[in-house]
Amino acid sequence: MMARDPDDRNPASKPRETEETDTTMATAQLEDELITTEVETGSTERAGRPDETVVATTGLTVHYGDDQALWDVDIEIPVHKVTAIIGPSGCGKSTFLRSINRMNDQIDGCRIGGELHFHGKNVYDEDVDPVALRRKIGMVFQKPNPFPKSIYDNVAYGLRVQGKDDEVDLDAAVEDALRGAALWDEVKDKLDESGLELSGGQQQRLCIARTIATDPEVLLMDEPTSALDPVAASKIEDLIDELVEEYTVVIVTHNMQQAARISDKTAVFLNGGELVEFDRTATIFENPADDRVEDYITGKFG
């Protein structure tokens, strides 16, 4: 955040930084300024498009053993927009994200209740194969997790396991995906090198390239920048802004400024797994309906 390109930071946003570090000093005037600045950076022309739901949940609950991690979540995630999920640690935001592509199925003792619809189909129905679901809903993790393979094989992996490597020109698909993840220029001369040789930020973009190579409809991102330095993080943010033209992006983030900058809609999870408010990002940051959300946004807790 600090290292975000100095050119596009307008002077008005400067007080915001001091305010973040010392929230007790927040005055109404500063807060006003904070909010207007953030909403400006976050909103683009795509905010004007009508919302068409791609993922919707009704009464979604998740239990890990005896612990309930999500309480009756109802949400409608719009297509071709960035939906941010924010909230304090342990509020169930990653749990919610992982339940969209059924990655929670991998966890022993995890039980899911309620319904989660993808294009109107409940993905927890008996006849839905989670492997097929994950081919339509890709995921990028908090810690970059490239495979111990070459850069090329990392990107081609999804196409190969999905049996698409015969249908498409693999070299071209790999190049497209790497360009899509803004990594091509950095790695085009060393596609044979191990993906683990790259820097953390490059590894994360490699993971994004791996995910978009198979052209899923939805990209789930679980705090994709939290393990990265600010420069690498801002590159990922810029990338998300481009990716949303083609994909629906759902991003979990710890960083409220990031949510405000890049998202169209924001969901706030609080109280150990409750979706407290879900609305346009501008509304959430400017004029939240729930007092607890306002307290959280302004840094009074969490």
Added chain:
Amino acid sequence: MSTETEHDLFGDVDLKWEHAKNRLFLWVIFAASMFGVAMLALLLLDIGTDFYVGLTEFNISLTDFLTRDGSRREELSGFRGAIVASIMLMILTAVLAFFVGVGSAIYLEEYAPDNRVTRLIEANLANLAGVPSIVYGLLALAAVVNGIGTGPVLMAGAIALGLLVMSIIIVSSQEALRAVPDSVRNGSYATGATKWQTIRGVVLPAAIPGIMTGTILALARAIGETAPLLMVGAIFVNRMPSGPFDRFSGMPTQIYAWAAEPSPHFIHLAAIGIVVLLTFLFVMNGLAMYIRHRYETEI
């Protein structure tokens, strides 16, 4: 601040005795760790002397030793039959134990649910690893040599050694699979891979150096095993085996047979045989170290 006051500052702290204890302890544990090395050096020195004496005083030619089969006549005796038999044993043992061992490890690490049956299997594997090698020889004797009625053939020895190393291969393969981080597995699942695709495409390639290292070390242990081969009757043979269903004597059993002879010439043949066997062991251990070193930076 003057140096004098600095000096006085710690004057009340006497650490002389504590430091002395520190040094004493260091020497004791250093001596303990050198004990094994010293013993190995003594052993090698002893073998080396016998090896040298055998070559010079008994005029044993290394070329003849390596190209002749065993014989009742000491001056005509060689090691070729035993070397070939041991190499065949290793190959058969590896084939028999590797796939079953790695398969079990994949099942236990990747598929097996955490229930009583799994825990029973794991406990039995730990027990198997502790079973004395002669018992595997007995098993092969009862089940293969006498049970199936093959007689004391090389395949029976390979089965005994295969059973012996299987538990070691399973445990080392399990460790190699466990060392593959879950984040990599999740990355594969999230790309829309099935469980088998994930294991084949990501987990096994990452674990294979560890699995290979464990397998080679297990085989290096098997090549020196004498008792199971004696049990299946690998003795009183000194020619090269023609195939897996021929009678045989491996390197350790040949050394054993020579060492039991009263003639000093045979004893020194045994010493040279030991050097050859140790060379095989060092080469296998070196190969395992090379593989581990070559691939350790990958993850």
